[in-house]
Amino acid sequence: MYSTQSAENVGGIKNGMERTRWVFIGILVVVVLIIGVSLVVRAVTGGDTAGAELVLEKPKTITVRVLTALPVEPWVRSAAEAYNASNPTLDGVAVKVEIIPMDGLTALGRWDRNDFGALDAGANLENLTEAQKTALESFPTVWIPDSRYLVELANASYKERLGRDVFLTDGEYRARPIAISLFTWGIYESRATVLSSKFGDITWNVIHDAAVAKGGWPELGGDPAWGFFKLVVPNPNKNAGGLAAMVAAAGEYYGRTDISVADFTDPQFQAWLRELMGSVTDFSSASAYTAEDFALFGYSVGDGGQLLESDLLQNMQGILTRWDDPLKIYYPKYVTWFEFPYTIWVGPETSALEKNAALGFQRFLLSEAQQKAALAYGLRPTNPNVSLDATPESLFVKWKERGVETVVPRSDAMRSPDRETLLALLRWFQLNVAK
């Protein structure tokens, strides 16, 4: 009995041990399966631990990608080449600056659509897929738009999306102007002489009167071969200067510097503006580089227009070389300034190292040497220690006889349009001119 019981006990113990072993093996198998499957699943979805490494590992090179407005792009690119040649480093890591030319309005459109791929609010870098990480490798570190108002509009767009600003207006990473320029009249001298003798000073109203002259240049006292008066303004769909020109025209029409949506929707003003824009020969093929077009196609495409001073100065030599009539610069009463703010993206899409490297390039651009170099591109330095005639290469010295002035004559600065005004203007242009 005992033996039987004992044997049964032994059997029970053995069975218990066997169960334990099987349970142990089962657990082992489950663990191996979980590890294997999770590895595969992470690989399939693209997730791995590289996100953490992205933050912890020191990169071989820090790349500062600078989205640069077209008027300052030649200068900034030249500065970047000089900066890269100096082999800059940050925390022992090599820094390289890359310039991406893009018109300010085009860039704003891309920010607005989030084409650059900013992360959603609350997104975790560690959970990014490989594709998302690759996309972030080309995310802009810095944006230099034409004007501060474009930064405000981009911020407004991201505030809706993320609930916070992505470009700061104060603190270490605040937007800082690196050079300035303003819109001036550039008119072929023969045409300007005719207009001045008939109407006096060149203003938007004078241009409007010339634009609506049914008999064209003969009616205005000019050469019949010139055809009709042809205005040059940038295409607002391709160049922030196009909007600036329309805002300046409105300022002069109303005699004030602050223009609202209501002003732009006034039918009388719209009719006036439509007549004015009707004298533009070709919006369709105008590139983002209007002053360059002006030089390339000369008086055949435009007798004159309101363009950025720096663009006109940069292309003055080309105009004189290519065409049989020099260009003259005149300053309007209502002026629009572009201040080219250097704006660092503060979101998690770029690393702290990249942000700090961007600050390094900003300091370089604001250095006295680079501010002096800007003079050769017709840009007005923001560094108050650099005068406009500081170098012999300064275009303000070179083209003095073409009408450029170091001190802007008494004028009223136009205020930047708000978001609604900007959108109203763009829509008006689409419906009334582009179509």
Next chain:
Amino acid sequence: MSNELSAKQRTGLIVGIVGIIVVCLCAIIALWAGKSVWDNVRGGDGGTGAAGWDATTAELTVAVSPGMAPTFAKLVEQFNAQAAKTPDGSLMLVRTLTVVPEKMVEQSLANPPFQAIAPDSSLWLNQLDRRWVAAQSEGEASLIPIGNRRFGDPVRYATSPVVIATWEGVARELGWPDRDIGWKDIQQKATADANFKWNHPSTGHASGLLATLAEFYAGAGLTRGLTEEAATAQTTLDYVRAVEATVRFYGEGEDVIVQRLAAEGQGFLDAFVAQEQVVIAWNQSQSGERLIALYPAEGTLWADHPLALLELGASGEAPLTDNQRRTYQALVTFLTSPDVQRQLLAAGYRPANLDIRLDETGSPFATAVAVDWRQPQTTLQIPSANVVEVVQNVWWYTKRPTNVYLVVDTSGSMEESGKIELTRVALRSFVEQMRGDRDQVGLITFASTVNVLRPIQPLDDAGRSSLNRAIDQLQAAGNTALIDSVWEAYSELTLRGDPEAINAIVVMTDGQENNSRHSLAELQRRIQQERGTSVVIFTIAFGNDADEKLLRSMAETGGGQFRRAKETDIEELYKIISTYF
């Protein structure tokens, strides 16, 4: 006993564990393999692009408009000879593809066989822009309606204004150089003088589009501000129709016109619309009376030769690689370099580099009387892309009507290499391209005998489907009565006697004449003697066995063109020929 059991159990357990681990490993390997398959299926982020090219490729294909293509190809050859490499050691290689600008726009919208485009004018970029934005914003409208473009910022590497090219004698008759000559002078001359022969390319080219726009402006009594309403007004259409009736023929572009001028001599045309560069190049290469560039007084248009990189990826195609972008940048730097810019100047283009003077020593502008670097004084206002499209579409209803017979070889040899099937496709494409409401097309086949399958008929819906049905039923068998078939088509067209239309025969064969009652000499005599309705004959040699000599003679007699075609391009050739009508 218990120890033995225990040992067995232990062995069993070890075997079990090893087995289970092996199974697990197999499962993991299988899952990995599955992942690879999945990656391939979804176009994963491996070593190659989603489709089309390797992720590191530095090869770039550029679509170039036909007029610029020969010059561009030479420059690209120089670029490739540099054997420049990307930082990762890939060879930067550029290929070119000749594409008519209008087609370039069409192809750029989805999966194009090129990555960059070089049309003759920015007008085409604007059309691409408009169509791309329209296609993209079908779903949702963007708040800032700009920046969404199919291509990056274009670069111009050369320019040339569009001019009216005419022989010096004709120019002087018109009043050159004492007075400015305009579009109206040419239009008036053409309508008043039946012997005045002029031509402009189809609206698929910048110069053709400009000439057509000038007609619409004149017809609407405007010099700027052309609207859709003004362009489609009946009075405008009547005027344009009257002017277009004087155009001798349309065609591919100025490059082909120049070829024909060289082949047929001065009597071929009195004036034609082309880029200024064509005038310079002609005067440089040809002796005899020179061509003069007339800069239209009402204004002209610039062929501004933009080069732009397509931003691929949004239409499901493979996105550009970084190396392709590098190759593009290197090409732009190369094309705008002073040396290349001077080469372009020597070829008759105005260089985009503004440091180069047009009147510098050695420049073709320096001493030339035929061209004037100070011109043009003014340009014609280019309407919005919408109005331009309306003009392009409306032009089909105003252009000179066409009566054309498609004469097709259906002899036994056409059965080889699928030629008959390819011919069916090509003929259908031809019919599809003919869009004029007054165009009429007929179909004649020839083998041992000649068969008028479809007499000439209008291309309305019924006419089109009847013609397409006949094309679909083409069968190959028998001999080759080529000359008789052209004789028959010629008889049909002259019988109709429609002098206001372009009357044409497009004949294709893959073999040798061997079954006609008439001889070539008889046909030639007949064409030369009958001075009534003018019939243009285009001949196509399909494959290597066609009687090229006979076809050439036939085309020459008929004032048309002889072209060769292979199985790979027969459809394209029929499409090209359709642009002549």
